[in-house]
Amino acid sequence: MKGINKRLLFSFIVACLISVILIFKLLYIQVWEHTKFYSLANRQLKSEEVNLYNRGTIYDCNKNVLAVSSVVDSLAVNPKMIKNKSDFVRRLLSVLEVDYNEILGKVSKSCSFVWIxxxxxPEKSRRLRELNLEGMNFVKENRRWYPYGTMACHLLGGVGIDGNGLSGIEYLYDRELSNRDEYADKLDSPADKLDRLRRPADIILCIDINLQSIVEDELDILVKQYKSKKAFIVIQRPSTGEILALAARPNFNSNSYNFTQEELLNPVINGVFEPGSTYKIVPAAAALSLNIMKPDNLINCENGKYKFSSITINDHKKYNYLTFEGVMAYSSNIGIAKIGLTIGKEKLYQYSQKFGFGSLTGSGLPGEQEGILHHTQSRKWSKVTAPVMSYGQGVCVTGMQLINAYSSIANGGMLMEPQIIKSKPRIIRQVVSEKTAEELKKMLSKVVEYGTGTKSKVDGYTVCGKTGTAQKIDPVTGKYSKDKYISSFCGFLPADKPELTILVVVDEPKGCYWGSEVACPSFSRVAKKAMNYYSIYEKRKLDYASIE
Structure with a gap:
């Protein structure tokens, strides 16, 4: 019993000695060595930290840098180490253009790290360092930089403040461009994190920054002249499907990190619209392919007004009889509606699908829409759907679908997958035969030669294309508006061997709204500059009369 008491007493004495030693050590650190350790902690806080994450570079087709990461300073503070907070903030404001109350609120928090x-x-960073304020911490980070500012912003997209892709190429290839590893964030040691990080990939796009510049400048002219709600221009190489330029208005500056979700949307693929007369290539191609119509067949255009079932179809000008070629050239709604009725709803729907309408193009761009193409068995399909769809009402498309469809005519009948990054061209399907494509080319060349598209002419080249003037649905009444339109033109050149397909779309132009007046001149200017840039010349003027 005495042995047990002695052991307990010994244990108690040892515990007391350990407690005394620990208390003495704490007092030593917190009282006698307080200044030393406070200085060490402050120096550690002022030491430069490094954000390890990086992103690959995005290039255009000629290896011009479109997006790159560069190391810059970011400023953070430890509020616990700031004695005179109001004075600290005032001194910061001598360099930074920030709100006093906002920053005061941040430095008043009871935490050890706050972003400022x-x-x-570089200049602001240098001046801040010269202040030498206790509690400041400079963190080295990789900032995403877009050398061309707003140029190609809808295609490139943007990244968030922490470097994550939010839209466009930055979002689509976020994992490839980033060196992040899903397990790295869970590790504490910087060395361990480095071991987990992989080398980010660089990406080469199909766009040409010089061609992109031509398109951007033209859009500025369009928007200023017509004060439109939106507008976009796309250029595609029909033989490969490569997207050589893509721009839209309004735009945003990816460098600002201050963009809204709506601004990040790409109207070429994220928005849908009724195409109007640019859709007439679908019933035209079906009629030629099925041998229902020949280009010289006559059609009664009813002197500009045609009553069918519950609707009245009007032409913008009065025509009696027009050839099939004339129906396309003068953009007769009545003529193409009659052709659509002759084709029948099943074939019209089938050819709409073949041209890629109602489905994704395969571009892979985030948020791409399928458009609206109602099935013939749908309740949305009525007796009047086939004729009105033939002139582009009751169907909704994206800009990418539309230019891709025209490129399939330009290249001889093959629907290509739009190429955004440099890769092997991919054929989706054959839409029409090469013979049908040539016949349709001839008809589209007449649109430009003497029809509604004369203002899209380019000196020295034969242009093929189609105008579009589509009424918009009034969201209040649910009926077609009398003062809101979408003006468009889609065409390709040179006719003998098309190298470029160009789409111009202007949403709600003020004043004039006809595609022939708004979009055609824009197409002509862009096409002329693009052909000069590529030094493309038409080898021969096509003798379309020789095509049987």
Whole structure:
């Protein structure tokens, strides 16, 4: 019993000694060595930290840099180490253009780390360092930089403040461009994180920054002249499906990190619209392919007004009889509606699908829409659907679908997958025969030669294309608006061997709204500059009369 008491007493004495030693050590650190350790902690806080994450570079087809990451300083603070907070903020404001109350709120928090300003420019960083304020911490980060500013912003997309892709190529290839590893964030040691990080990939796009510049400049002219709600221009190489330029208005600056979700939307693939007369290539191609119509067949255009079932179809000008070629050239709604009725709803729907309408194009761009193409068995399909769809009402498309469809005519009948990054061209399907494509080319060349598309002419080249002037649905009444239109033109050149397909779409132009007046001149200017840039010349003027 005495032995047990002695052991308990010994254990108690040892525990007391350990407690005394620990208390003495704590007092030593917190009282006698307080200044030393406070200084060490402050120096550690002021030491430069490095955000390890990086992103690959995005290039255009000629290896011009479109998006790149560069190391810059970001400013953070430790509120616990700031004694005079109001004075601290005032001194920060001598360099930074920030709100006093906002920053005061941040430095008053009871935590050890708060961001003050991400991605400082070098001059501001230098001036802040000269302040030498206790509690400041400079963190080295990789800032995403877009050398051309707003140019190609809808295609490139943008990244968030922490470097994650939010839209466009930056979002689509976020994993490839980033060196992040899903397990790296869970590791504490920087060395362990480095071991987990992989080398980010670089990406080469099909767009040409010089061609992109031509398109961007033209859009500025269009929007200023017609004060349109939106507008976009796309250029595609029909033989491969490569997207050589894509721009839209309004645009945004990816460098600002201050963009809305709506601004990030790409109207070429994220928005749908009724195409109007540019859709007439579908019933035209079906009629030629099925041998229902020949280009010289006559059609009664009813002197500009045609009553069918519960609707009245009107032409913008009065025509009696027109050839099939004339129906396309002068853009007769009545003529093409009659052709659509002759084709029948099943074949019209089938050829709409073959041209890629009602489905994704395969571009892979995030948020791409399928458009609206109602099945013939749908309740949406009525007796009047086939004739009105033939002139582009009751069907909704994306800009990417539309230009891809025209490119399939330009290249001899093959629907290509739109190429955004440099890769092997991919054929989706054959839409029409080469013979049908040539016949349709001839008809589309007449649109430009003497029809509604004369203002899309380019000196020295034979242009093939189609105008479009589509009424928009009024969201209030649910009926077609009398003052809101979408003006468009889609065409390709040179006719003998098309190298470029160009789509111009202007949403709600003010004043004039006809595609022939709004979109055609824009197409002509872009096409002329693009052909000069590529030094493309038409080898021969096509003798379309020789095509049987």
């Amino acid at each position: 300003k991400r991605y400082l420019d």
